[in-house]
Amino acid sequence: MKKKFLYTPLIALLVGLSSCDKGFDQLNINPTAATSLNPVFTFNNAIINTSFPGSTLIFEEGIVQQIFTPNSGINSGGNFNIDNRGPTGNNGGLWRQYYQNNIRYLIDVLTQTKSDANRTNLYNMVRIWKAYSFMVLTDTYGDIPYTEAGLGYLSQNTTPKYDTQESIYNDLIKELTEASAALDASKTIETGDVMYAGNITKWKRFGYSTLLRVGMRLSKVNPTLAQSTVQKAVAGGLMQSNADNAVVKNDANYKNGVGNTLTSTEAANFYLTKNFVDYLKSTSDPRLTSIAVRYVGAKSGPEQTAARASKDPAVQIGMPMGYDNGTIPARVTADGLASFYDYSQLDRTRMGKFDAPCYLVTYAQTQLLLAEAAQRGWTTGNAADYYNAGVTAHMIQLGDYDATSLVPTAAITAYLQQNPYVAAKGLELINTQYWVASLLNGPEAFANFRRSGYPALTPNPYPGKEIKGSFINRLSYPDSEASVNLAKLTEAINRQGPDNLDTRVWWDKQ
Incomplete structure (x- = not known):
């Protein structure tokens, strides 16, 4: 009689486990997830x-x-x-x-x-x-x-x-x-x-x-x-x-x-070049008004405020090339500016926006x-x-x-x-x-x-160039590539x- 009572619940348990197996393969599938992407x-x-x-x-x-x-x-x-x-x-x-x-x-x-x-x-x-x-x-x-x-x-x-x-x-x-x-x-x-x-x-x-x-x-x-x-x-x-x-x-x-870079960590670091600004000014190109802004008198990045912003083409001054942080201050003085933050930039509120x-x-x-x-x-x-x-x-x-x-x-x-x-x-x-x-x-x-x-x-x-010619020809x-595809790169x-x-x-x- 004892064996009879022992086997009965065991059989019931096995039957229950068998029924639970049904649909088990679908248990971890999200019914609302996409199965394919257009x-x-x-x-x-x-x-x-x-x-x-x-x-x-x-x-x-x-x-x-x-x-x-x-x-x-x-x-x-x-x-x-x-x-x-x-x-x-x-x-x-x-x-x-x-x-x-x-x-x-x-x-x-x-x-x-x-x-x-x-x-x-x-x-x-x-x-x-x-x-x-x-x-x-x-x-x-x-x-x-x-x-x-x-x-x-x-x-x-x-x-x-x-x-x-x-x-x-x-x-x-x-x-x-x-x-x-x-x-x-x-x-x-x-x-x-x-x-x-x-x-x-x-x-x-x-x-x-x-x-x-x-x-x-x-x-x-x-x-x-x-x-x-x-x-x-x-x-x-x-x-x-x-x-x-x-x-x-x-x-x-x-x-x-580009816009995201110009409006975040590099906001005060990039400037329109003298060559580009001077070309537009030399032909009285109305696009200069659309493109440039100068924060007149700015001595630092935080001083590049809306109150200093001028889009007047007559006041735009492009940054000359050939200078680095160590040599640009002398040129700034020669140009009569407050600092290199005083040169013209691409307007970050228009063409230079993050979006x-x-x-x-x-x-x-x-x-x-x-x-x-x-x-x-x-x-x-x-x-x-x-x-x-x-x-x-x-x-x-x-x-x-x-x-x-x-x-x-x-x-x-x-x-x-x-x-x-x-x-x-x-x-x-x-x-x-x-x-x-x-x-x-x-x-x-x-x-x-x-x-x-x-x-x-x-x-x-710039005197420290690595190139032999006048301009960079490719990147x-x-x-x-040398780490993962050296033979084909070579x-x-x-x-x-x-x-x-x-x-x-x-x-x-x-």
């Missing part, structure tokens, strides 16, 4: 992360002599013509952001949509964005991982080969041409994309305008291919107004990297490139008309930063009358305007300066040239 959202993440990092202030903006700091340490780079390496070196800022937060997302979306007949527009939009992103990377560094890039998670390829810049450019032409042509308004419209909300016409114009940029980049190394590429782009259809601009609209959650838009490819730039193409005889149209349209578009574009930055129509008309296009100086005028129109797009200003040779800048006279690879260096600031990229021929 790839357009991943694409949006890539788009947002295309906004340039603050490191472009350290190198690109300083190299092209628009924005500059006299401070050393982590801010050393283009201001002193020296490299800035290390685990978090600013030479690798663009590399880290694009490969980690842009390229890998784009490759993921391409993989998901390549065979999906319902997402062909998304697939081709991503191809266009990928081409733009890789153009920025290869223009900055030269040979880079391209065909095998972004495959670490998908195929466990963590040591991608470096492709030659020439082969990359050939593929950029193919990708932009094919993807732009393949976009089809009769197929699924990707209204969730944050750039153009799936507008096929605007995506096509962005693709072909980027192709125009690719073509013009080849003007020195392969004029024949440059011309034919320009003609493909023009035939495809380019941007028609500022409404077509490719611009990342930043906000409090997705901050402008300022980041312009990638614009109608203004496109019109100026068309002006050069017409000047070279590579396309039809009047170079002067394209030139005037490009300058006008940029002056209007400034109003998107802040209503007070919009250049009035009358001021635009007066400026163009006082500074007319002259064919004999066409290439210089066009590309100097391109320099102004590319303010805050450091990678593009740097690339076009190397390609065109304009504006005609005086080399930075060095980040140190992390192949690239042996092929391209020393990994320093003097080595030229493929298209930058003397």
Whole structure:
């Protein structure tokens, strides 16, 4: 009888355990969590992360002599013509952001949509964005991982080969041409994309305008291919107004990297250069009022207050290059200023805001490139008309930063009358305007300066430079590449040239 009482509860317990097993595999699954992610959202993440990092202030903006700091340490780079390496070196800022937060997302979306007949527009939009992103990377560094890039998670390829810049450019032409042509308004419209909300016409114009940029980049190394590429782009259809601009609209959650740097730890450390301010003043350019602010009489960062702020172009004084913290005080005295905090800055309440838009490819730039193409005889149209349209578009574009930055129509008309296009100086005028129109797009200003040779800048006279030439020609690879991909990196260096600031990229021929 005792055994009977013992076995009965044991059997009941086993039966209970068996019933509890049902659904056990679902116990730790969140019933409200997403099981898959719409790839357009991943694409949006890539788009947002295309906004340039603050490191472009350290190198690109300083190299092209628009924005500059006299401070050393982590801010050393283009201001002193020296490299800035290390685990978090600013030479690798663009590399880290694009490969980690842009390229890998784009490759993921391409993989998901390549065979999906319902997402062909998304697939081709991503191809266009990928081409733009890789153009920025290869223009900055030269040979880079391209065909095998972004495959670490998908195929466990963590040591991608470096492709030659020439082969990359050939593929950029193919990708932009094919993807732009393949976009089809009769197929699924990707209204969730944050750039153009799936507008096929605007995506096509962005693709072909980027192709125009690719073509013009080849003007020195392969004029024949440059011309034919320009003609493909023009035939495809380019941007028609500022409404077509490719611009990342930043906000409090997705901050402008440059603006965030200028409004936080480096607020009092970066200044408009004397070369840039003097150029705008010499032509009575109304954009100076839109761009600059001077905290008159400021003796320190905390004294850069609204009460001292002046946007009057007549009082703007750019900081001369060639100085550091030890030598700038004497120049400050010679200029009759209170301190180096008294020089003109990019206005942090307008163009330098943390949520300022980041312009990638614009109608203004496109019109100026068309002006050069017409000047070279590579396309039809009047170079002067394209030139005037490009300058006008940029002056209007400034109003998107802040209503007070919009250049009035009358001021635009007066400026163009006082500074007319002259064919004999066409290439210089066009590309100097391109320099102004590319303010805050450091990678593009740097690339076009190397390609065109304009504006005609005086080399930075800082005595401690590491470069042998007059200007930095490329950025060095980040140190992390030597740690994780040394063999492939070495192949690239042996092929391209020393990994320093003097080595030229493929298209930058003397």
